Amino acid sequence: MALKAFRGPRGWLWRWRRGPLRRRADVVEGWVLLGVWLLTLLAGIAAGLAAARSAERSLAHERVTWRPRVAYVVAHVPARSGARSSSRERVWVEVRWTAGDGSPRTGQVRVAPDAATGAPVAIWTDERGRLTGRPATATEAAVRAAFIGTLFGAGAATVPLAGGRLLLARLERRRLALWDAEWARLGPQWGRMAG
Secondary structure (H helix, E strand, O other), X not given: OHHHHOOHHHHHOXXXXXXXXXXXXXXXXXXXXXXXXXXXXXXXXXXXXXHHHHHHHHHHHHHHHOEEEEEXXXXXXXXXXXXXXXXXXXXXXXXXXXXXXXXXXXXXXXXXOOOOOOOXXXXXXXXXXXXXXXXXXXXXXXXXXXXXXXXXXXXXXXXXXXXXXXXXXXXXXXXXXXXXXXXHHHHHHHHHHHO
């Protein structure tokens, strides 16, 4: 039974084999199926590679242009009391730093609850001096780019695959309609031959 499920190359290429029951619609369906698979593969690979390269370039640009800075807590942050507070818990506070162009900036960051007013805090800023997160390392960027490329590639591959499935379903309906029409024409003749 298990061997019947695996048809092998002859089973896959039935649309191109010569035979008395092969019709033009079978050959067209075979070529459409081959084209859909090739287009799906090419679209997925092309979109995935393009998205991965774009993400890699963007993350590399962030690594080059984002800079670490030292900011200072503007207001004292009271330590939290109670059994639930822990040293890993962080609170939002306003900090002040000087941008690369010399202008003063302020923003909100998370710090330890016992940070004193004026305490230094490490932050990252972009090329315009705006507060950002830490840029991705080269390894993190490669993983993100691969993940983004995979997602975009799979998404792009679904478009020709779905279109091909719709086209093949339409071709199959047409083929079955032709079979019905031919059966309606030839079926009564078979009844006369048997009787």
